[in-house]
Amino acid sequence: xxAGYDTSIITNHHEAxxxxxxxxxxxxxxxxxxxxxxxxxxxxxxGNVVILPKSWADDFLMFCQQNPVACPLLAVSAPGxxxxxxxxxxxxxxxxxxxxxIFRHGELSEETNDISDLWRTDMVTFVLGCSFSFEDxxxxxxxxxxNIDCNANVSMYRTNIEMNPSQYFSGNMVVxxxxxxxxxxxxxxxxxxxxxxxxxxxxxxxxxEMIGIxxxxxxxFGDAVPIHDDEIPVFxxxxxxxxxxxxxxxxxxxxxHSPGKMIVTDISNDTLSIF
Amino acid sequence: xxAGYDTSIITNHHEAxxxxxxxxxxxxxxxxxxxxxxxxxxxxxxGNVVILPKSWADDFLMFCQQNPVACPLLAVSAPGxxxxxxxxxxxxxxxxxxxxxIFRHGELSEETNDISDLWRTDMVTFVLGCSFSFEDxxxxxxxxxxNIDCNANVSMYRTNIEMNPSQYFSGNMVVxxxxxxxxxxxxxxxxxxxxxxxxxxxxxxxxxEMIGIxxxxxxxFGDAVPIHDDEIPVFxxxxxxxxxxxxxxxxxxxxxHSPGKMIVTDISNDTLSIF
Numbered sequence: 001x002x003a004g005y006d007t008s009i010i011t012n013h014h015e016a017x018x019x020x021x022x023x024x025x026x027x028x029x030x031x032x033x034x035x036x037x038x039x040x041x042x043x044x045x046x047g048n049v050v051i052l053p054k055s056w057a058d059d060f061l062m063f064c065q066q067n068p069v070a071c072p073l074l075a076v077s078a079p080g081x082x083x084x085x086x087x088x089x090x091x092x093x094x095x096x097x098x099x100x101x102i103f104r105h106g107e108l109s110e111e112t113n114d115i116s117d118l119w120r121t122d123m124v125t126f127v128l129g130c131s132f133s134f135e136d137x138x139x140x141x142x143x144x145x146x147n148i149d150c151n152a153n154v155s156m157y158r159t160n161i162e163m164n165p166s167q168y169f170s171g172n173m174v175v176x177x178x179x180x181x182x183x184x185x186x187x188x189x190x191x192x193x194x195x196x197x198x199x200x201x202x203x204x205x206x207x208x209e210m211i212g213i214x215x216x217x218x219x220x221f222g223d224a225v226p227i228h229d230d231e232i233p234v235f236x237x238x239x240x241x242x243x244x245x246x247x248x249x250x251x252x253x254x255x256x257h258s259p260g261k262m263i264v265t266d267i268s269n270d271t272l273s274i275f
Numbered sequence: 276x277x278a279g280y281d282t283s284i285i286t287n288h289h290e291a292x293x294x295x296x297x298x299x300x301x302x303x304x305x306x307x308x309x310x311x312x313x314x315x316x317x318x319x320x321x322g323n324v325v326i327l328p329k330s331w332a333d334d335f336l337m338f339c340q341q342n343p344v345a346c347p348l349l350a351v352s353a354p355g356x357x358x359x360x361x362x363x364x365x366x367x368x369x370x371x372x373x374x375x376x377i378f379r380h381g382e383l384s385e386e387t388n389d390i391s392d393l394w395r396t397d398m399v400t401f402v403l404g405c406s407f408s409f410e411d412x413x414x415x416x417x418x419x420x421x422n423i424d425c426n427a428n429v430s431m432y433r434t435n436i437e438m439n440p441s442q443y444f445s446g447n448m449v450v451x452x453x454x455x456x457x458x459x460x461x462x463x464x465x466x467x468x469x470x471x472x473x474x475x476x477x478x479x480x481x482x483x484e485m486i487g488i489x490x491x492x493x494x495x496f497g498d499a500v501p502i503h504d505d506e507i508p509v510f511x512x513x514x515x516x517x518x519x520x521x522x523x524x525x526x527x528x529x530x531x532h533s534p535g536k537m538i539v540t541d542i543s544n545d546t547l548s549i550f
Contacts, residue, residue: 066312182479204457205480205481
């Protein structure tokens with residue numbers, strides 16, 4: 001027993017988040033939760049999902065290795081293994097994501113809430129860190145997140161920032177954007193620098209046109225949010241980036257999460273921070 | 276002996292900087308160096324200087340304690356003691372600053388290169404950390420500093436940011452400004468966060484009018500530098516702030532360094548970084 005220091009508050013917070021993560025995955029599994037996961041299970045890592053046949057997976061692993069800011073790997077499964085032991089309790093990647101996108105020959109063909117019927121023994125799952133994971137430390141530091149205040153999905157945009165290509169995969173970076181007052185933007189840079197597995201520090205601030213974004217009110221993914229005159233748009237690399245790389249690579253089949261609708265893990269972000 | 280690791284490069288770099296610091300102080304002492312100290316003795320801390328009679332010094336110490344971002348204390352001397360042992364070898368604060376400003380009853384009355392004739396047994400010296408100290412780590416990270424590229428003094432501005440007042444001292448913050456491309460601005464925020472004794476992270480980015488600066492081409496202290504369209508102005512708290520507080524407090528006498536012309540110490544910045 002630690003005399004004078006009550007750890008139950010921390011324990012209870014973590015337990016509550018774990019309970020919510022597991023409930024959310026169960027609701028996703030049964031098709032009852034199909035929304036953005038932003039703001040859920042605070043303190044626990046959320047992940048982008050890419051599922052590819054083994055014959056494409058090896059080269060996608062190389063793509064991730066060469067683009068660690070956009071594609072920070074939290075887990076890579078063995079072929080055909082749908083249970084992701086290292087990320088939490090009873091995570092079945094075939095059903096526990098709120099919504100999936102199926103790409104056939106690089107084209108988005110459908111969205112679905114369960115991919116059990118598409119599963120094959122050669123399917124390899126990649127889980128990539130997500131910027132939602134640093135939203136909790138930003139809020140704990142007193143920063144407001146417009147997407148959460150608006151109950152909206154975060155705004156995401158295609159950019160002109162070229163990724164390092166692998167043999168099959170290439171394309172430009174997708175970024176998420178959150179507007180902040182200047183002092184809060186500085187604080188957000190400090191805080192997110194601690195979380196390289198959640199894309200780390202921003203890749204850009206202030207001049208969206210420099211990265212090929214010409215109208216912030218027209219995001220390519222997610223929802224638009226208001227940006228005030230005294231705010232600066234802050235851009236982080238986004239795990240939707242692989243979806244563009246898949247469109248360029250044209251594998252016969254690829255499965256991803258739908259933007260903003262992530263796999264919620266049991267991993268505490270604090271265990272992933274670097275300082 | 277460390278087999279396989281040659282520390283002489285590090286040692287030689289540090290020794291060269293120490294030699295330059297000591298030569299610069301000797302040249303300042305003899306009146307031969309009267310310029311901005313930016314870029315000199317890379318890796319060693321530089322300091323803002325405030326010298327006050329003991330009857331004012333106690334309240335100024337309180338002012339510094341309440342405003343640690345603008346006024347990070349590196350040293351406070353005993354009354355009447357001009358040699359600053361803790362900051363380096365043979366530092367005489369009466370002569371080793373390239374240029375001094377004498378304030379009488381809050382008004383700037385003269386600039387001089389030696390204050391020996393003004394020294395009194397009740398004079399207390401404050402040395403405050405300076406943003407020049409983080410210019411070396413910024414350059415080592417590959418960032419260009421416009422003031423150094425232009426061989427100019429850094430641009431400094433009065434702001435509308437109010438300091439926390441002490442009994443006698445009050446006023447608004449002075450900031451230094453350096454323009455960077457967005458990605459470099461992000462990196463500069465990360466790097467300078469490590470150096471709280473050199474004002475730490477910026478206090479503002481991007482919207483100078485929000486902090487009361489209406490024309491970047493007209494700095495209140497130092498020199499104007501060009502800012503390009505694809506750059507963001509980044510603002511750090513500045514150790515010239517006390518000079519405004521002195522103007523408000525109106526002590527019969529106060530002595531400071533001239534903006535940009537600092538006391539160069541023997542202290543390695545790396546010993547002052549927090550991570």
